[in-house]
Amino acid sequence: MLSAIAKPFAALALAAALISIVLAALGASPLGVFAALAEGAFGSWYEFSETLVKSTPLIFTGLAVSIAFSGALWNIGADGQLTIGAIAAGAVGPHLGDFPHLIAIVIILAAGALGGAVWGAIAGWLRARRDVNEVISTIMLNFVAVQALSWMVHGPLMEPSGAYPTSSPIAPAAQLDFYFAPSRLNFGMLLAVVLAAACYLLLFNTSAGFELRAMGRNRRAATFFGVRIPALTVWVMALTGAMAGLGGAVQISAISHRLYEKLSPGWGFEAIAVALVARLNPLAIIPAALLFGALDNGSQAMQRTQGISPELVQVIQGLVILIILAFDTPAWSGLREQIFGASGDGANPVPPVAEMPDA
């Protein structure tokens, strides 16, 4: 029996074996490619810090997805929520020059969180009051958010010269510092780790988190015992939207300092894979996001030194996810294991009555 920790590594090894076959077929040296990948992701302090920087938005969005999924709310909209958060941050950022550094940072991050919260709450409200499936509404809101960003940088928020489709840079007071220049490591990574710990506590050590998990496992029973499902739905979507939006604000404040089109390379979607690999556990989101961040970062070195296209990294990512999920056991087979492994008189095998998600 593989332990929970060994499983992802076994999956990685299997993915590596499969990808080796693909690489060999393409005429490349698998070992050379993997070495370049590892070198690019962890080879030096600078590369490692870049891996951390690239993982940061994945932690924020990964947490947003995992908290929503824990309540069986299928929030596919982290990308849109992150984008709206970034727009809010990019909109207020240029006007914070007169504030003290700390206050400016708080304002720009709060703006991002608020923007994401509103975007998430819309989907939550639609689900709670109009019974609109949140999978559909969050996907649609993603489209709207991406086009809203495009409109913003060509219109209301376009930089004054009108030469580039970007916004004006945010005030230096609202920029997160790089602690270890030249590395771009910043406060955002620390914030993401603290948020992961907070999410863990929320989920497993608070009454609200219990209600959220109860709603996720058995909506009917939760309803029966007085969990106010509609209100909780709106709150959870707003909260997870805020997390994704905060991720967007951190990206603006620390890294890009301005808005531009296609700001997110798909963090909100990669987040779903991150959350599933982490089995929705907020603490496990950190290593899972690091894994994906390392693959992103290492792919550039791979391209440089081995002439392998970065698209191949997407193939690797896809294989890793598939294999990790294949190694994983779905919720009810874990249940079955418990039944068959339990003592006492629990000999009646329970048919898998576990309800399918509402999606």
Next chain:
Amino acid sequence: MLRATAITRRFGRTLALDGVDFEARPGEIHALVGENGAGKTTLMNVLDGWVAPDSGEASLDGKPLQPGSPRAALAAGIATVHQSPMLFERMTWEENLALGGFDQGAGGLDLADVAARARALAAKLGFDLPSAAITVENRSVAERVRLEVLRALSFNPRVLILDEPTSVLAPSELTAFLDLLRKLRGEGRIVVLITHKLAEAIAVADRITVLRRGRVVARTTPAETSEEKLAALMIGELVTQPNAAAMRPHPGAIVLQVDNLTLADRIGRKILDQLSFQVAAGEVVGIAGVDGNGQTELVELLADVRQPSAGRITAIGAIAVIPQNRDLDGLILDMRLWENLLLARPIRDQATSHGWLNTSRAIDLCRELIARFRIRAPGPETLAGALSGGNRQRLEVARAIASHPRVIVAHNICRGLDLAATAEVHRTILDFAAAGGAVLLISSDLDELLAICGRLLIISGGKIRETSPGDRDPERLGLLMAGARD
């Protein structure tokens, strides 16, 4: 001849079946009786291919059955009706039945044809079917079982195995159902009836096999045995049923008062129509009725998860509700036992301060309840789904009592429980009443209500009426449950 030889099956540390031999002949109704956890369901699952035995083999008419293949069992002519209905909640009943043998499978799926065939068979059996294109999710348990029986019979099976089918039927439906079984026997089929209603086994079976802790302890016939003898075989000792006569009638203050409670559905049809009744401290009041007459809705109103159209519920102190469907409404099967305790709001509130959950407090409480209510579980960290039906129910009752309510509303809580577990649940309920609690027991099992209730109300078509205290004739009460007027 359906034959199982030396079947052994182990689940983890539990030996569910220990060298069981079983045979049922064509043209007989064979009752398989035993306590919860005795191995009845596992034996059935071995026969219908859901579970592969560790050792031993099964055969039908001399041909060996492929172990662990439900498809092969069905092809060989073995159809089963499972204890928890296996229906697709969000599909219509026609679609559910289309998965059976009604669909002729000539290219497309003709739901109208499926419905027509199903109605024809249902009419022959005396069943009612819902109107067209109704999804299963809001149908009563009794209706679901009927759908499952229909689906099983649609295969025109040689062997029909039924796991506790009668526990959800009303007295009026029961006679028809037992007649149906006799009809199937008359056609030369093999009928295996899993039950722990001993009277029923004696009434309808030709032969009876008794299981205890995974072993066959007796093979007998109704002529050679009696309910008492069977009970003794099943549990090793006789458990005396609590008797309503032994309860002192000491009506205390009214703690639950229901006035003109009315609930209408979206199109204005009255599901509950001006219900008024009261329950006093120390009282066990029963509401008898055939499933689907408004009981579920009444429980939801009492649980405050639904608002009435008119009328009022007044309670002094908290109401703890034990819903009827313990696996869907009462428990979260893939959560731990202590987490299931937290589902009850009073317990959750008690373990919470400033929003923070004191999990060790819930775990301690759980450990205490496991001991006090003799829940057979390894510990608080066990998943609720790992418990047997009886222990799940003990957990639910324990949770209700641990939330210190003034009123317990319990809906069909002994459904599917064996004698010992039923007696224990009843004793707990009676103890609660004796200590000054009020109990509203809603059930379709008239015997249960007559055994432990001081007062009895009848619900039918969303209306409620009180029976006179002296009127304890099951036949007459059964007619009232079926909707007859005086």
